Amino acid sequence: MSSSTSPTVLLNTGVQMPILGLGTYKLVGPENVYQAVDAALAAGYRSFDSAAVYRNEADLGRALKELLPKHGLTREDVFITSKLGPKHQGQGSMEAALHSLSQLDLGYIDLYLIHWPGTQGLQVSDQRNPGNRAKSWASLEELHAQGKLKAIGVSNYKLTHMKELMQSCKIPPALLQVEFHPQLCQTELRSVCKEYGVCFQAYSSLGRGELLSHPVVLEVAKNCDRTPAQVLLRWAVQQGVPVLPKSSNPDRIQRNTELFDFSLSDADMDKLSALDCGLRYCWDPSDVA
Numbered sequence: 092m093s094s095s096t097s098p099t100v101l102l103n104t105g106v107q108m109p110i111l112g113l114g115t116y117k118l119v120g121p122e123n124v125y126q127a128v129d130a131a132l133a134a135g136y137r138s139f140d141s142a143a144v145y146r147n148e149a150d151l152g153r154a155l156k157e158l159l160p161k162h163g164l165t166r167e168d169v170f171i172t173s174k175l176g177p178k179h180q181g182q183g184s185m186e187a188a189l190h191s192l193s194q195l196d197l198g199y200i201d202l203y204l205i206h207w208p209g210t211q212g213l214q215v216s217d218q219r220n221p222g223n224r225a226k227s228w229a230s231l232e233e234l235h236a237q238g239k240l241k242a243i244g245v246s247n248y249k250l251t252h253m254k255e256l257m258q259s260c261k262i263p264p265a266l267l268q269v270e271f272h273p274q275l276c277q278t279e280l281r282s283v284c285k286e287y288g289v290c291f292q293a294y295s296s297l298g299r300g301e302l303l304s305h306p307v308v309l310e311v312a313k314n315c316d317r318t319p320a321q322v323l324l325r326w327a328v329q330q331g332v333p334v335l336p337k338s339s340n341p342d343r344i345q346r347n348t349e350l351f352d353f354s355l356s357d358a359d360m361d362k363l364s365a366l367d368c369g370l371r372y373c374w375d376p377s378d379v380a
């Protein structure tokens with residue numbers, strides 16, 4: 092994909108979002124962020140996924156302001172996602188979203204997500220969780236109406252959270268970001284998103300690195316002469332699911348873009364999907380009321 096841009100998916104806001112974005116969890120420190128963003132822009136990434144809890148919004152914003160002109164790009168050429176931390180769910184949501192906007196300092200945020208259905212400091216079963224989620228969503232709707240958040244969405248919502256939101260929202264979510272890879276196929280959640288017109292986006296496509304050495308992934312990679320990471324990412328994008336691989340290594344950042352010049356056979360897709368066993372490498376929202 093070098094020097095070109097990733098294919099896009101159409102969000103229900105009418106905006107195109109790149110299918111490939113750079114994940115930035117654990118990408119911290121101004122130097123590291125700068126180097127990764129530089130390598131990513133050179134490799135053709137036009138989308139970056141941050142969050143208040145990653146503590147890199149300010150460094151990401153600063154790096155982009157410096158690097159966009161170097162790569163002949165402007166603010167409008169990139170798609171920036173950030174997220175409301177669970178600590179600020181509910182009452183503090185408006186202030187926290189404004190803080191994200193000021194940390195990134197890029198004028199607006201392309202996509203802002205409620206990071207987690209629960210509230211930090213409350214038990215997962217606490218019945219105040221739904222009310223806090225609703226308050227957060229109302230803050231996001233207000234900032235969307237003001238043009239500060241171009242699209243709004245949610246992350247780690249399970250089926251019941253999605254249904255609750257669809258019934259109560261004024262503006263429907265543009266996107267749901269969840270863990271998705273061959274061991275966690277999220278079939279029901281995906282089909283509900285399709286029904287609602289909500290874009291379903293994958294995180295931890297590489298199982299945080301753990302899936303890269305799975306024997307079936309290695310076998311498919313060998314068959315098609317690709318890296319295990321390319322196989323896992325291709326498995327998602329071939330199903331129309333946007334991905335956010337994280338890497339801080341310029342070579343891996345580049346190689347993770349090489350997804351659009353090959354396809355996996357139906358047999359290989361099935362072999363990978365057969366690994367589905369509900370396994371998570373990240374946090375599990377199943378019990379959040």
Ligand SMILES: NC(=O)c1ccc[n+]([C@@H]2O[C@H](COP(=O)([O-])OP(=O)(O)OC[C@H]3O[C@@H](n4cnc5c(N)ncnc54)[C@H](OP(=O)(O)O)[C@@H]3O)[C@@H](O)[C@H]2O)c1
Binds near residue numbers: 113247318320336346
């Ligand atoms: N909404 C949420 O709750 C949530 C949760 C988790 C993640 N996310 C988002 O999704 C992004 C991706 O998920 P993730 O960070 O959990 O994990 P991931 O992308 O599945 O895996 C990242 C790990 O794989 C390694 N890696 C990347 N490309 C590689 C390659 N080609 N060969 C070998 N190793 C490779 C990286 O190491 P190096 O850096 O050393 O290359 C890193 O250790 C996050 O960064 C974040 O933006 C969102």
